[in-house]
Amino acid sequence: MADKKVESKPKKGTAKAGAKPGKAPSPPISGSAEAVFPTVERMQQSYGNSAVLKYLQAGGAKGGMSFAPGKYENANSSPNMSKVGGKPAAVEQAEAFADVARPPTPAELLNAEREVKKADDKKAWDRIRKDKTIQAAIKEASELTDIDVSTLEKMIIMESAGNKNSHNGAYYGLMQLGEGAFNDTRDKPSVKKLFNTLKVKDEGAKESRAITWEDVKSDPRLNVLVGAIYAKYNLKQIQAHNNEVNKKRSERLVPVNLIESPAAETAQAVNPGTDGFLIEESAQNLYFAHQQGFGGMRGIYEKPNAAIGKNQKGNLLPTDVKHFTKEGPGEKVTNAEYLEAWNERMSRIDQFMKEGTKDDG
Structure with missing residues (x-):
């Protein structure tokens, strides 16, 4: 009698006799549909639930990540092959998803945050234009100093957002x-004569008196007037700087025959940078001088690749600090980047001011 074969019970956790052994899911084969366009679960892991939902809501695969027909596919096409160019429909769908679901670039994030700031600046401008007291002060200051109304408005937008009671440390009022x-x-x-035209008359007093720092801190009209005179002072410094540069350039003797001149002399003769640089008389630079003082602004222009100091970093918007520092593309904020950030903000203000002026007729 043949020995009876005794089958032992499979231990807990082991496969039953005769059953197919368990198999871990294999990674998708390169070039397969799954590799080109993975499942919802895989997409959720890669892009996050919100991105997948956004894709579906935007017209992606209905109810799941099945292969939708390609935009060139017709009845004569193979199930997963578009008619033109042989591009798999899955690839078309994957490309569409990637365009919607990819993480934004640092530059795109910065631009979006700057657009938010532009909207805030637009609200500040609307506030300034609706306030008759501020408008009267700006008009008076512009007539006194010949500084454009729009330039003064831009400075107020960026300094105080039109808040007459703004106070930040040692800085006060609409012009901070x-x-x-x-x-x-x-x-x-250069501006003392203008300043001396500003007088106040106290209640009950017989005569007017010269204004004081306390007056400028608390009176919005005087704050704008003194701010405009300070802008005029900075404009005169810019003009004096440019005059000096132009004087040096005109006084330099340029050799009649550059071919016969020494190389160093020739290079100096044709390079105006050896005499310094010109500073544009613009709203941007009047604002920079207001913010940093003329000497500080000139120093920023002189050394574009140098890192900004603590004072300048404190003046940058948090979005720009995050973009330019180690959390963003670079290790430090340079003077050139600092200027770019403020010029960019000024250009956005220019844009809505031009649009607003057009709407006003």
Whole structure:
């Protein structure tokens, strides 16, 4: 009698006799549909639930990530092959999804955040234009100093957002003036005459008196007037700087025959940079000088590749700090990047001001 074969019970956790052994899911074969266009679960892991949902809502695969017909596919096409160019429909769908679901680039994030700031600046401009007290002060200041109304409005937008009671440390009012700027407008010969036209008359007093720093801190009209005179002072410094540069350039003797001149002399003769650089008389630069002082602004232009200081970093918007520092593309913020950030903001303000002026007729 043949020995009876005794089958032992499979231990818990082992496969039953005769059953196919368990098999871990294999990775998709390169070039397969699954590799080109993975399942919802795989997409959720790669892109996140919100991105997948956004794709589906935008007209992606209905109810799942099945292969939708390609845009060139017809009844004569193979199930997963578009008619033109032999592009699999799955690839078309994957490309469409990637375009919707890919993470935004740092530049796209910065641009979106700057657009939010532009909307805030637009609200500030609307506030300024609706306030008759501010408008009267800006008009008076422009007539006194010949600084454009739009330039003064831009400075107020960026300094205080049109808040007459704005106070940040040692800086006050619509123009965010400090006592140093007040002293410059009061004492500098180039604008002292303008400053002396500003008078106040106290209640019950018989005569007017010269304004004080305390007046400028608390009176929106005087704050704008002194801010405009300070802008005029900075404009005169820009003009004096440019005059000096142009004088040096005109006084340099250029050899009549450059071919016979020494190479170093020739290079100097044709390179105006050896005499310094010109500073544009623009709203941007009047604002930079207001923010940094003329000397600080000139120093920023002189060394574009140098890292900004603590003072400048404190003036940057958080979105720009995040973009330019180690959290973003670079290790540090350079003077050139600092100027770019403020010029970019000014250009957005220019844009809605032009559109608003057009709407006003």
